[in-house]
Amino acid sequence: MAPQSVSKERLRDPMKFSLLFQQMESLSRILGASACIAILLWSAASSASRVCELTAVQSKQVYRFSLASPIKSYPHGVLSEDGFYKVAANDSWLWFQLCSQMIFNHDQPRCFRCEGCGGSLYCGNKCSALVSINNAGYRVCTSIGQASKSHITLIDERRPKIGVVIKMSSVTEKMNCSLSVSVFCDQSATVPTSVDHVGGCDYATTMRHPAACADVISGGRSGLGWFGTLITVLICLLGAYLLAGTVYRFLFLGVRGVEVIPNLSFWLRLPQQAQILVCSLVRKFSGQVHLGRGSYSQIN
Structure with a gap:
């Protein structure tokens, strides 16, 4: 009986190991998928932030706009929490999202064609702006903007505090x-209520949002100036020389102790030489002053 029980235990061990290995493999797949999702979300958030950032300088003041950054009462910045903004214009509909692609969890556009924005089946999920036009009883949708082709500028160059203009475009073989x-x-957000057909396939709309308010930094005199920059460069070059020389003498020449510093005798003599130079200049200047005073004769 003993040999049979031993053989059964040996059979159970590989089965337990195989089951444990399968569980670990499943866990690693779940962790890998979670990591991929987290990376995608992070990259989407960072790309949205980059698209909607602008820095402008005027009258020694720096204006910084970051429309996708979270602010009080608006955790997604200027981005619509529904995943899209929707505006009616005469017999047309306009959907758009700022700084990112649109996401439809409800009220997805039902359009014919939907070129450049996911096709008829996934209409609206592959672009940042979409317009729907009634054409002989059929809704024809056309992509008019991509987040990757967005450009942000000031509404008024002379008054940066007013806000910004985000222009997105979509270029295909047939349309621009x-x-x-x-x-x-x-400070009070208002959604767009109208759309202007500028011409051709170009549209414009307006809205208000606290995320469009810039962080203002008073400039004054900024930077180190040419002299400060020169001193900084010289200090960096000196540090690089000392570091490279010390590493070379330590690794290749085998020098140890204080002698590892390159040109040690020069650096030890440098304070004394500087003192002698300063004293010489002082004596020379003092001598010229005394000579100048002694060149006049006393008047009785």
């Missing part, structure tokens, strides 16, 4: 479309 959204700085 764009949407310009003017976002005015306002």
